[in-house]
Amino acid sequence: MANIKDIAKQCGVNPATVSRALNGQKGVSENVRSNILKTARKLGYSKNPLAASLITKKSGLIGLVVPDITNPYYAQVAKGVSSILEKQGYAIFLCDSDRQPQIERHYFEMLCNYRVEGVILMSVTATEEDLEIFLRNQIKVICVDNPISKKYSSVCNDNYQGACDLIEHLVLSAKVRRLVALMGTAEANTTKQRLRGCIDTLTKLNCRESLIEVLHITPTYQGGLEAASELEKLNADSVFCINDSVALGVFSYCQQHQIKVPQQLKIAGYDDLAEASMISVPLTTVHQRKYVLGQKAASQLLSELSNPLTTPIKIELLPQLKIRKSCGEDLS
Amino acid sequence: MANIKDIAKQCGVNPATVSRALNGQKGVSENVRSNILKTARKLGYSKNPLAASLITKKSGLIGLVVPDITNPYYAQVAKGVSSILEKQGYAIFLCDSDRQPQIERHYFEMLCNYRVEGVILMSVTATEEDLEIFLRNQIKVICVDNPISKKYSSVCNDNYQGACDLIEHLVLSAKVRRLVALMGTAEANTTKQRLRGCIDTLTKLNCRESLIEVLHITPTYQGGLEAASELEKLNADSVFCINDSVALGVFSYCQQHQIKVPQQLKIAGYDDLAEASMISVPLTTVHQRKYVLGQKAASQLLSELSNPLTTPIKIELLPQLKIRKSCGEDLS
DNA sequence: ATGAAAGCGCTAACAT
């Protein structure tokens, strides 16, 4: 691979001049510059950003941490992030933590080692201390969907509000009386907020006792499938699932066991995955603008990168209740 | 951030010795080594792989190119790739081409600039010439699901065999007589192979005429939904869809138009997405081991990286027919 | 076993 010296030699100039010309800096006469550009093309030159970063301290790398890229929610956010960063020529360093804290921490270290300029962080497990490594290394972080630290900006969907809207519908329109909440780990931010929205709303509506049980499960399709039998034992008439994947799992169980939805069990999800509207009893759920969320996060990071002194901000996107058929109402 | 010189100074040794100690090379006495390791930890040192790569030519970066990370198929493969590479300490440079050739080419360039050691390539649009840039830069490539160039190894699901198995089932067990194939673009590799498997099998079974039409459509849920009305006009008794998304679209149309599945129309898909088993008439389809596919691709790349002289190989995973209810048979 | 020195490809002061 041709390098900057080769070009310098060919053109009979100094490597520094080549660097200036290639980077569009001023201080190079037009004919020298055009000559340099021409031979660069001729030699198939392409700059080594890794070498440049050693001096400029700008690696052009952005870390993207997700709990699970096969979860459509995270995939969509990732795509939003990617769409923005690609245009700006940044490279994405993908870190799928598989929801395991130790893998996540391992990635945090790697990200620092690779001198990423910033991190878009989607984490359900990371703590404020976990993020100190970025503070030490002066790496910008944008927390997505989980404002782990006030030292960093966050962009979130308003989980609390989404849950409030959904539960209100469940109580007032769907008339649920024996509700079970199928949540993720109790520490997870989404779980905390949605559960709080749920409980606050029930309390407000004077039917706190309708929530007969809160189960903390692995928030996946499989998790929902496995937890569904519990619902029968509890004689629940409805279930509020932490996300659509779980809801889909529960729904699948119902189909296998001839449990009628919504007659025998009302199912509410969260996220509005594409599949949610495809199943035979379309799922009532909460729509979140995932792609936009990713875009906002990336834009915010870029803005903080070019303007390092900004103080952290908080961006919240409002979710949207999607009433379909799985809770016995269809107003669409 | 502490660097190798800081450690050297602290320990009163030469940077070279520190490098040797840190990299576990021999030629360092035990007490010096342990002292170096200790102060490295104390100083919170972490090596800069970018700087090291300048000399070693090993960036520790692997490119992962996907047409669309929000497509569960690619996401699962990506996860398989990630699971292997994470263990080996490689960093993944994610490139979502959004199915656009020019974005993909842009990424190809970036990957070369960043001196990735290898590329896991999932592309439906790239041509053999597009890959020449990797050849020039001596970058290893593994083609996934689309063996674009014989110069590189490929790991694929055996699309031909999967289609053969499925069609045989359709003819022998489901007794279809008026079959329509809903395929993707004629140039797409998956379409070519699955269609060939379909036609070869029908021919073998002496009922080539059962295939009354081949339609080339956009291979998405929406595409299936829109193409479904054609099926009625053609008076088809069955449809072989290029993938489950299309099949789900067709199924949705049937539900909306009171067409009974499988009585009036038998639907066969391909891919075995999670949703395939969730719908009210679970879909007969072909299961592909996506996660394993990704793992195999990553392992093969790693193996070629540590053994640069291997000749390209072709790995094919056998798909697995999933007989459910949408074709009128349920042997499960 | 350790040090000295050179250099990977690039950029940035400083000089001319």
Next chain:
DNA sequence: ATGTTAGCGCTTTCAT
């Protein structure tokens, strides 16, 4: 406008 020099953080000969 261009060249000179130094150096980013690391590894790797080659000496000692």
